[in-house]
Structures are given as structure tokens and as C-alpha cells.
Amino acid sequence: MSFIPPQTDLRPAAILAISLALFLASSARAQEKPYFVTYSHDLEEPGNLEIETKTAVARPEGSTQYGATALELEYGVRAWWTSELYLDGQATAQDSTIFTGFRIENRVRPLMRDHAVNPVLYLEFEDISGADKTILEVVGHDGQTDLAGPNGDARREHQHEAELKLILSSNLRDWNIAENFIAEKNLGHKPWEFGYAIGVARPLRGQASGRACTFCAEKFIAGAEAYGGLGDTSSLTIAGTSHYVAPLIGWQLPKGVRLSFSPGFGLTSTSLARVYRIGVAYEFDQIGNWFHSADGVAQ
């Protein structure tokens, strides 16, 4: 079912998103890498809730431009365990705007101390349609043809998938280096599909200023990520797979809003030529305390 008619005008949605971000800019803060696909070993602080939108804008060959957004609710259950809910949707020019499904994921750090390489175990369940275009990971032989079909046809395909990731991440001086190994299984009949993501990032300046500032170098984090598919169990090859490289920039605004931007470039003929990503995040501190009185009693 289309919520709005064809010839979608995306400007009201963009204005709404910017207004929401400005409205939320009140008192909290966030500090994370500006990765869109790669995960580092940073988990959400316990009791905090981060709300983030990750939007991908692209134009598959032979199709029209689309914008796909994942609304991410990330909660720190424990210092070693983060749980997330994603709600996905997309709008395709000259087609429709649709909700494309949800994802539930959990990330767990099995080691309680920081090491040279820090493993994180990741488990996700996805209930999405074939019209999902958020490209939060690339696995198997995913390609731009998967993103080019009309929404009316693509949404008939339902995907119930389990996804496992092994996240390895290191903080070396001020650099973060993260490697993700992905295995995804359609719970129906399809084979295991594999993929990877690699990211590096660092703040432009290490020392913090003693005064409040908006455009200080330490408020910006720059980096790059690369990601792609590695085939599946029936065809374990990189032939016919998609691969991307994407520079990243993240900007920590003064009152807790974080913006990130990444232009991605496809490296193979099956990849999208370009995909632009925009992220807006806001973190609510200690939301568990909202439901407790000062003496620790639940209200």
C-alpha cells in the first residue's frame, strides 16, 4: 500500500527531519564513529537511548532515484550489551513511499576489558521486504538490480533473515580500525551469504578545548569504510558481487546532536555508481531514571 501518491516530493520530509533535529538539540550528547555500515566495539552506554536516522540516497542504473531511511533506536542494556530496533522505509521517485520492515539486533562484548583487538558478537533478526533499500550491509551477490524493481513488485518478497557478525575493533592511538565479517541466512530456503565491512576513523584533533565551541577540529571525526559481498555457500566467489568505498565525516554539534555524511562509490559493475548517506543522531541520557524516583524506587 502506498502512503503517498507517485511523484513524491521529498522536501517536506527533509524539512521535518531538520526541524526535529533542531528541536531535539537541548542537553544531551553523543560520541561515536561516523560509520554507516561498519561497527566498531563502541557500545551504547548503559541506560542511554540513542535515536538515529540513517538515510541512503542513490539511483540504480535503469531506475529512478530513491531515498531509504532506517530509524534506529539503540539502547545500552549493560555496559557489555547493546540492543537495537530498526524501522526501515523508502521513497522512490515516480513510484511510492513504503515501510519496508524492521530489524532487531543485539551486540555483546564477551571480554570485559579493552584489548589490542576487541571482539563483539552481533546477532540480528530481520523481517523486511524485497523493497528495502537502506543498504545497511552488502552480502552475497547483492547488486543494484535488487534495488531497481518497482516497489509494488519488490514488496511482495518477504525476507525473514538471521544475520551474524563478528566485529573486531581496535583503538590505536587516536585511530579506530574495525573489521566486520558478516554471515546472513534467509530463514526460508536460501544459502548462507557472506560479506565484509572495514572502517577507519579518527578525530581531527585529539585534545579538547577548554571552552565551548562548534567548529573546533576535535568536533569532527573523519575516516573511510569499505564494504561488499563475498558470495554465498553455493557460489563462494567475489565474481558478480558489489563493493563500495566511502569517505566519512562526522560532526558533533554543541548540544548533543551528531551529523554524519558519506559519499560512497561503487567499485564493480554490479554496484551502485554512487550512494550518498546522511545520518542524524541524538542521545537521551539515562532514560531508566525517568521511571524511578530519586531514591531509586520505580514510579
Added chain:
Amino acid sequence: MKPSHRNLPSILSIAFCAALAVAATVHPHWDHVPAKDHARVSPLAGQPEAVAAGARIYSEHCAECHKADARGDGHKRPSLRSEHLRSAADGDIEWFLRQGDLAHGMPSWSSLPAEQRWQLVAYLKSIQ
């Protein structure tokens, strides 16, 4: 039923271990800090601006749990104005910030640049 005196050593041992476990939830063990980390000297020692910057970092990352006055919440979030921190070397505190104590709710701050961790150390030492 009254416990017999023969069980007293076992009861005391269990109570002692329990007390240690409770203490472990409140204070990091500085004696677990590797010698090379313990011996590290802050590159920002004696710089007043490091304290000011550390105060800003504290308000952004730490105050939500340990409160703006660093006295904690009296429950799970300990006060950072304590003899335990007063007695710690700069290197001990920087090591603990980097490691965290995930099992007891303290995140690792290894994602902060090293200079910012030292600025935070400067601030924490200044409020003791």
C-alpha cells in the same frame, strides 16, 4: 537453628569474600594496573587548561552517571571524590578509563583520544 561454632570459619570466609566482591563493584583495583601503565606520567600535568578541558569532557561523558558534583548517586554509581582516587597515580586512572569495568557498568573510554583521557585525569585529580 543456631550455626555451630565449627562452621564459624567458613561463615567468616564467605562473609569476607562477599565483602571483597561488594568492594570490587565500587572501587577499581589499582593493584591490577600493569606497572608500565601505573608509571605513566600525564603529558598534560601542571597545565591549568587541561583541567578546564577535562571539566568539559566530564560534563559531556561522566556527569550523567556520576552526577555534576562527581559524588555519584549513592547506589551503583560511586563518588569520584574519594580516598581511593586521591591515592591513585595519574597512570592508574588513565588505565581504568581506557579499560572500563564492563561487568560492573563502567564503559570503556578507549574511544576517547588519549589526550582527552589525560585531560579528564587532570580534572578528576583537581576535585579531590
